[in-house]
Amino acid sequence: MLAIRDGFIGLVAAAGLGIFVAFQPSPTAAAEQVAARTADSAEISALKALFARPDSIPFPQDNPYSEAKARLGEMLFFDPRLSGSNLLSCGSCHNPSLGWEDGQPTATGQGMQVLARHTPTILNLAWGEVFFWDGRADSLEEQALGPIEAPGEMSQSLESLIPELEAIPGYRTAFERAFPGQGITNETIGAAIATYERTIVSNLTPFDRWVRGDETAISASAQNGFLLFNGKANCTACHSGWNMTDDSFHDIGLASEDPGREEVLGIAELRHAFKTPGLRNIAQRAPYMHDGSIASLREVIDHYADGFIERPTLSEDIKPFEVTDRERDDLVAFLLSLTSADDPVTLPILPN
Amino acid sequence: MKTLERSLFFAGWLFAATGAGLALASTAATVTQVDKAFTEKEISVGQGATVHFVNNDSVKHNILIKKLDFNSGLQGPGDSVAVTFDKPGKFKVRCGIHPKMKMKVVVN
Ligand SMILES: [Cu+2]
Numbered sequence: 462m463l464a465i466r467d468g469f470i471g472l473v474a475a476a477g478l479g480i481f482v483a484f485q486p487s488p489t490a491a492a493e494q495v496a497a498r499t500a501d502s503a504e505i506s507a508l509k510a511l512f513a514r515p516d517s518i519p520f521p522q523d524n525p526y527s528e529a530k531a532r533l534g535e536m537l538f539f540d541p542r543l544s545g546s547n548l549l550s551c552g553s554c555h556n557p558s559l560g561w562e563d564g565q566p567t568a569t570g571q572g573m574q575v576l577a578r579h580t581p582t583i584l585n586l587a588w589g590e591v592f593f594w595d596g597r598a599d600s601l602e603e604q605a606l607g608p609i610e611a612p613g614e615m616s617q618s619l620e621s622l623i624p625e626l627e628a629i630p631g632y633r634t635a636f637e638r639a640f641p642g643q644g645i646t647n648e649t650i651g652a653a654i655a656t657y658e659r660t661i662v663s664n665l666t667p668f669d670r671w672v673r674g675d676e677t678a679i680s681a682s683a684q685n686g687f688l689l690f691n692g693k694a695n696c697t698a699c700h701s702g703w704n705m706t707d708d709s710f711h712d713i714g715l716a717s718e719d720p721g722r723e724e725v726l727g728i729a730e731l732r733h734a735f736k737t738p739g740l741r742n743i744a745q746r747a748p749y750m751h752d753g754s755i756a757s758l759r760e761v762i763d764h765y766a767d768g769f770i771e772r773p774t775l776s777e778d779i780k781p782f783e784v785t786d787r788e789r790d791d792l793v794a795f796l797l798s799l800t801s802a803d804d805p806v807t808l809p810i811l812p813n
Numbered sequence: 814m815k816t817l818e819r820s821l822f823f824a825g826w827l828f829a830a831t832g833a834g835l836a837l838a839s840t841a842a843t844v845t846q847v848d849k850a851f852t853e854k855e856i857s858v859g860q861g862a863t864v865h866f867v868n869n870d871s872v873k874h875n876i877l878i879k880k881l882d883f884n885s886g887l888q889g890p891g892d893s894v895a896v897t898f899d900k901p902g903k904f905k906v907r908c909g910i911h912p913k914m915k916m917k918v919v920v921n
Contacts, residue, residue, distance in 0.1 A: 590912035599879065709911040726875065726909045728887050734910075 508691050509672045514703050518587045518659055524602060524652045526659070529639040534657025536635065536809045537650065543622060544615035546571055551608065551654070554580045557806040560745035561661065566753025570613040577719065579753040582746055585739050587659035590708040594735045594751040597725045601655035606647055619647050626650075631812020663741040664801035671798070679798040686795025689788055694765065698778035705740035705799075711776040714769025717752040732774045744800045758796050762789045844906075844916065845869050846888075851906070851916040860901050860920055866894045877909040878918075884909065 520526045537543060541550040554568050555561045561583040563569070568576040578594055586592070591599055598604035608614040609622060626632045626645050633645070640649045668687075670678035679687075690696045699707050710722040712733035722731040735751045749755040755764060766789070767781045784792075843865045845852040849872065858864060866876050868888050876885035876894045881904060885894040898904065898920040908914035 590915075591907075596909075596912060707911065708913050710909075722909075726877070726884060726886075728875065728909075730873070730887055731910065 505688070508687070511697075511701070512668075512672055512703050512705075514665070514669055514672075515588075518662060520587070520656070520659060521600070524655060526656060527639065529635070530653050530656040531660050532657075532809070533635045533639045534653035534655070536632075536811055537654050538657055539808050540811050542625060542629075542811075543609055543617060544571065545617040549615050552808075554614075555583045557803075560584065560742045562746050564747070566748050568614075570611075571616040574613050576613050578751050579748070581738060582742070583658055583661050584663050584741060585661075585704045587662065588704055591736070595722050595725050596710060596736050601658050602648075602651040605651045605654035605658070609650075619650070622650075623647075629812055635812060664803050666741070666799050666801040668795070668798040669801075680794055682791045683794040683798040685788070686791035686793070686798075689784070689792050690795055693782050694762075694784065694792060695778060695780070695782070696765070699737045699776075700740055706737045708736065710734035710736055711778070712772070712774040713765070713779055714771065714775050715750055715752060715754060715764075716770060717754065719751065721751070730774060733772075734774065734776075740796065741799050742801060742803075744797050758793045759789065762792050841865065843867060846874050846908070846914065849908075849911050850914055853916055855917040855919060857919040857921055858898060861897065861899060862920070863895050863897045864918060866896070866906075868892050868894075873910065874914065875909040877907045878904055879907075880904050 518526075524530075537551075538555075539550050539552045541548050541553070543550060549571060554563045554570075556563055563580045565580070567578055568580045570576050581594065586601060589601070591597075592601060592604040593607075598607060606619060609617050610619060623645050626636075636643075636645050636649060636653075639653055643649050667678045668683070671684070690700075697705075699709065699711055701707050710731060712721070712731075712735075715733070717733070719735075720732055722734040722736075723729060743749075744758065747756060747758075749758075749761055755761050760768075762784070765779070765782075766784045769775065769779055840859060841863045842856055842858050844856065844867070846866065846868045847870055849870065851866075856864070866885075866888070868874050868890050871890055873890070874888045876883065876888060876896065878884075878896065880902070881896070881898075883896060888894055898918060901920045904918045904920065906916050906918060
């Protein structure tokens with residue numbers, strides 16, 4: 462178990478205030494609304510409890526945490542030598558400055574090849590169940606080896622990568638420290654990267670401080686947005702729990718032709734179904750969705766309210782709802798309150 | 814029907830646990846799916862046992878056992894899926910639609 466640090470609380474508050482001032486068109490009106498709803502504060506406390514942060518990171522029994530593994534995984538994550546061209550690292554697409562994504566509608570791989578799907582975040586995956594938009598990988602250990610070999614992504618066979626790493630003395634010692642006597646193998650590469658990834662956790666947000674009892678941590682507009690999120694907007698049907706995901710697969714009515722989970726399970730009813738992403742630090746993660754087709758959070762709300770495609774595979778939890786302009790702003794203000802000022806990431810000095 | 818299967822399962826488990834009847838241990842067991850969860854986290858059965866997964870939920874589920882290459886397809890409310898475990902070992906069972914729904918079948 463590794464405790465999660467609650468650093469940079471002061472910074473979070475400052476950043477939060479800046480954002481709320483910009484996105485809160487009529488604070489008094491929103492405050493009145495919240496006042497009306499706070500009548501039932503017991504109800505709100507019960508809702509808040511559903512979003513309480515865990516205080517430690519879960520690691521699997523067959524790959525427990527060790528500092529040596531995490532540091533090795535970090536080097537591998539940021540090392541472009543893992544790609545065939547020696548130009549692309551995991552961190553090229555999963556960029557810490559962009560919410561561990563790449564800011565593009567869909568990813569760009571080896572040789573500027575444009576890939577079919579949007580780069581998802583690495584944040585908070587320690588709590589994940591299955592990985593990729595279509596859930597085709599069962600663990601982070603298994604997932605990590607995928608992009609290295611994928612022809613469009615890093616295009617490096619593990620068969621050629623292993624001797625390349627073995628030839629670097631710094632890696633030989635780092636692997637020996639992390640996995641005594643096990644050498645450099647597919648398994649140890651996957652286990653190290655997965656361990657590092659599990660340590661990538663978003664910090665305390667203004668929303669978390671509000672959940673913990675600081676009534677002024679988020680604006681009245683964001684508080685109302687939280688009630689809408691749990692109420693008529695029905696977002697928590699899928700975005701549930703502290704990381705706001707049920708880790709399940711749904712068709713939310715986007716226009717893309719991508720078969721999604723159908724292709725993995727061979728179940729026609731799961732056509733267009735994709736994994737629900739967590740929503741922490743979502744403001745930093747635009748554009749949105751597996752196809753990067755939605756540019757802003759405001760447009761995400763418009764999509765759910767009445768912008769989706771009706772078809773037989775559409776989730777039963779996606780239904781049009783009446784929502785005023787101000788309520789749309791409130792929902793966005795709530796989503797913005799999920800942004801944490803995370804610890805700065807320093808790139809590791811790679812071994813030679 | 815369901816309760817019968819369950820008592821048979823406990824009988825089988827008792828045999829296996831006491832080491833009395835390895836050959837007799839292959840019986841049946843029932844695991845129910847309610848509120849997007851399996852009712853048991855882990856069960857032990859004898860080799861050759863058939864486990865019945867019964868969807869008592871209001872939503873569709875699925876039974877996925879990668880180690881057996883088993884995929885039930887869509888499992889509607891009320892549907893029961895039977896899986897026979899011929900080999901000893903530990904088998905992770907998941908719902909392919911709601912992967913948080915997971916449990917383990919230990920085959921002795
Ligand atoms: Cu399910």
